[in-house]
Amino acid sequence: MFCAVIFDWDGTLADSKNAVVASFQKVFQESNIVVSNEFIEKRIGIGSRNLIIDALKASNVPFDDKLLNTLLNGKIEAEIELTSMVNLFDGAIELLNSVRGKMKTALASMNNRAVIDRLLDEKGVRGYFDIVLAAEDVVKAKPDPEIFLKTALGLGCPPEKCVAMEDSIFGVKSAKAARMKCIAIPSGTYSKEELRELKPDLIVNSLKEKREILAFILG
Numbered sequence: 001m002f003c004a005v006i007f008d009w010d011g012t013l014a015d016s017k018n019a020v021v022a023s024f025q026k027v028f029q030e031s032n033i034v035v036s037n038e039f040i041e042k043r044i045g046i047g048s049r050n051l052i053i054d055a056l057k058a059s060n061v062p063f064d065d066k067l068l069n070t071l072l073n074g075k076i077e078a079e080i081e082l083t084s085m086v087n088l089f090d091g092a093i094e095l096l097n098s099v100r101g102k103m104k105t106a107l108a109s110m111n112n113r114a115v116i117d118r119l120l121d122e123k124g125v126r127g128y129f130d131i132v133l134a135a136e137d138v139v140k141a142k143p144d145p146e147i148f149l150k151t152a153l154g155l156g157c158p159p160e161k162c163v164a165m166e167d168s169i170f171g172v173k174s175a176k177a178a179r180m181k182c183i184a185i186p187s188g189t190y191s192k193e194e195l196r197e198l199k200p201d202l203i204v205n206s207l208k209e210k211r212e213i214l215a216f217i218l219g
Contacts, residue, residue, distance in 0.1 A: 001219050002181070003157035004104035006148060007129075010044055010111055011167035011188025013207075014119065016086040020044055020111075023079035024051065027071050033059045041189040045168035047110040047141035048075055072112075079115045083122050089187055091207030096128040098214055107132045108151045108164070110141050130155060143173035148180055163201075163217050172198045183213060 010016045024040050035055045043051045052071050056063045099105055106129055109116050113134040120126040131154045138146045152159045164175035167188030172195060175182040184200035185207065186192040196203060202216050 002103060002163050002217060003161035004106060004130075004152070004155045005099055005163045005165065005217055006106045006108050006151050006155075006175075006180070008045070008164070008166045008168070008171050009107055009109040009116060009119070012165055012171075012185060013088060013092045013107075013125075014086050014123070015089055015187070016119075017041060017044065017189065019079055019082040019085040022082055022085070023075050024048075024055075026078045027074040028055060030074070031061075031067075031071065033061055035059065044189060045110055045142055045170040047135045048072055048112055049135070050141050076112050076114050079111075080118050083115075083118055086119060086123070088123055088125070089207050091210060093125070095207050095210050095213060096125065098210060099217065100128060102218060104130050104155045104157060106130055106151045106155055108147045109133070110135050110147065110170075112136065142168075142170040143177065145174050145178035148175055148178035152178070152180070165213075166200075167195075169194060169198060172200050176200075181216075183216065 007013050010020060021037050021040050033055055035058060043054060049072055052068060113136045116134045133147055133151050140146045148164060149159060152162050159179045162180045164180045165183045166172050166175055167185050169190055172182050172184050182200040183202045184195040185204055186195055187206055192203060204212055
């Protein structure tokens with residue numbers, strides 16, 4: 001039996017794509033940075049700062065730390081204003097209830113702390129997690145394993161005794177690099193076929209497949 005299950009937030013537990021994209025596009029448009037929605041969607045999970053850097057490079061816009069911080073802070077403020085657009089996926093609460101008390105649980109998100117804190121409180125799910133890590137808690141973003149390794153350490157669980165639940169290729173790569181088992185869910189911006197190429201330990205279509213998920217997690 002595993003010691004802990006570690007959840008991603010955006011695209012895994014929460015349907016937040018529209019809010020994330022809209023918040024980035026707000027600050028990009030204000031700075032005359034032109035990228036497509038798909039450009040943003042395919043980079044959800046690498047951290048806001050890294051996504052902004054990719055957008056600036058793609059648009060050939062010179063930048064320094066001052067511009068980066070301005071755009072990042074603007075994006076965070078915009079996303080907080082859009083939290084009403086974010087909804088938990090069907091099956092999320094049922095799954096969280098099913099694992100609570102049976103093993104340790106954590107949230108490991110590359111979104112920013114202010115956004116995650118607002119959403120956890122607004123959606124009433126903070127109490128489901130023993131610890132919560134966000135972008136500010138790590139130096140290297142997914143697909144680097146740092147956030148998962150740091151989460152396992154905080155939980156007091158060996159990484160190989162943890163299961164990560166992810167929707168992006170960056171998250172799956174991060175979990176596998178941390179030597180964790182990984183359940184992939186094509187509920188974000190990546191297809192089942194794209195996720196399957198990374199050989200996660202289990203792929204389900206949605207969180208509503210609770211029986212299959214629990215069979216894997218709880219043995």
